[in-house]
Structures are given as structure tokens and as C-alpha cells.
Amino acid sequence: EEALAVLRADEMERAYVVKWLMGFVKRSDAWIGGAGEEAGAAVEEEESRMDLVDRATTLLARFAGDDEPEEAVTRTFTFPFLVDDASSPNEPIKAELNDAPLTGVDHTAVGLQSWGTAVVFSARLCAEPLRYFPITSTSASVSQPFSRPARVLELGAGTGLLSIVAAQILQRLGAPAEVLATDYHADVLANLSANVASNRLDNLVCVTALDWVSPPPAEEMGMFDVVLAADVVYEREHARLIRDVVHRAMRKDGVMWLAMPLRETGRHEGMERSVREVFPGIAELEGEGFKGREDELVIVERVDMQRREGVGRADEDGYKLFEIRFA
Secondary structure, three states, X not given: OHHHHHHHHOHHHHHHHHHHHHHHHHOHHHHHHOOOOOHHHHHHHHHHHHHHHHHHHHHHHHHHOOOOOOOOEEEEEEEOOOOOOOOOOOOOEEEEEEXXXXXXXXXXXXXXXXXXXXXXXXXXXXXXXXXXXXXXXXXXOOOOOOXXXXXXXXXXXXXXXXXHHHHHHHHHOOOOEEEEEEEOOHHHHHHHHHHHHHOOOOOOEEEEEOOOOOOOOHHHHOOEEEEEEEOOOOOOOHHHHHHHHHHHXXXXXXXXXXEEEEEOOOOOOOHHHHHHHHOOEHHHHHHHOOOOOOOOEEEEEEEEEOOOOOOOOOOEEEEEEEEEEEO
16 A cells, blocks of 8 residues: 555656556466466466466556545445235335445455345346246246245355245245345454345345355255356366355255356456356256266256346446256
């Protein structure tokens, strides 16, 4: 911070640094692409170089922004709620969220912001609630009796948009439910808890820390009917970690909905491929035979979701939604 203050104070120094950083970022594609010759070394070197580019763009943002610290923003989201049942009110579902400023101490605490993937996916949840929450005894009508409380787990909940929307949907459907919103960073969890409280859903949504690297045993966390996750794959190993958590936490007849942005540039380019590498497609598995693989998590369906005007980052070309179940 002290070094940045010095550079900001000297116009000549500031101009030189900004010019150098912009040149570095501009040439980054060719520089990153030429990383190493051996496959293993190339991947490691490429990731190191992408990390340097990320740091350079972060510094550029610091110079481009105001010197005043960023303030928290309250955002209100409204989604049409559509269900063919007279007993369920069709008023829009609303969520009021606090988007807290990134602290600068930990740049990985991205859950302090509401991202476009969660907004687009939330709209879809409200438009087809019975598709995404198949929790009645027949899944055919809201009027059918519920055999037990529905349990919903959100991974990487961030500001809590999906959990808050899910809790309201289940409440509208008259379903006894428990929603567990999880994340890892202390700042994110504090903001998440505040958002749950401000939406008056403390009685339905529980907030807790979850480390994907060392998750608690299944008997401690319990089993879930529905697992939700939006924009949670930022590194190649994240898909594998998520799979391991879901494998121990989801019921055998449960479903996971994993939504992610399609980014064709930058460090997070092609993260969709890491998901498809970890979760085989159902067609691939059928070709090999199910014998001995019934316990495997597979992609049942992939759905394209279009961008919404004014929602999401500029580098997002759209979104992909994966339906994942046990084979």
C-alpha cells in the first residue's frame, strides 16, 4: 500500500507503471502460450505466468480506480415465480443482498460479490421450480404429500443468492425443507450470514464453513436431496474436490445442479473442460457398461444458458448448466 501511494503521488511514475503493465498484459497471450516444452512443465509454467498476468491486471485496476476505498452495495433481485398450481402464490421471488467490497487481503474471497451465473441460474430455478427441486413423492404436482423434509446444500454460496432463492421456492411449494449454505472464507461467511438474516430466512437457511479439501464425515453433515453450485470452478482441481464432497453428501437418488460461466480468455478459460474430465457423460458410461460403476457421478444433461443484459462480466460468453446424478 505504501509503494502504491508513492507511485500514485508521482504522475510521471504512475504513467510509466500503467504503460508498462498495459504492455505486459497486452503481450500476455503469446507469452503464456510459449510456456515450456514438456507437457507437465508446460502446465505448471503456464499457471505461474497466468498468475503474474492476474496480478498485473489487479494492479492496473488499483491505479484506474479511485483512491477512496470501495463501498458495499445493496442489490435487489426479483425473479418471476412460475408453477402450475393454484395453491402456490405466483408473486415474484425477491432477494436483497449486500455485495461487500473485496478486502484486498485475500483476492480469492470472490464470494463477497454476486456473480452473473448465480443470477441467471436463480431465474431458471424460479421459472421451473419442480424441475430443479424434485422433492414430492411423485414430483408431478405441488399438491402431492412430502415424504420427508427436503435437504438442499449449496457449495461456494458466496452472497447466498441461490440458497435464499431456494428457501423461498420450497416455502412457496409448502415443502418442509432445510437449506445449508456453505463457503470457506471468514469474510464471505460473515456477509452470507448477514444476507440470510436480512431476508428473514434464519429459520430455513443455515450458514456454515465447508473446506472441500477436508470435508466433515457424512454422518456429521447429513445427506442432501439437491446440491446447488454456481461459478465455483476457478482452478483445475476444484471439479475433483467438488465431486468428492458431493459423492459423500448427496443421496443416491439426489441431483446436483452445477452452473458455470463460459470464459474463452484469461486465467479461467476452459474451466468447463475440467468438469467434463471429472464427471463422465451418461452416454460415455453406457458405452462402457454400468457394471461396477453405479456409484459414479455422471453428467446426465448439459444445458446452455444465455447471458442477460446488464448481468455478468464482460469475459463471460454465456453459461452452462450441468445436471449431475449417480449412475
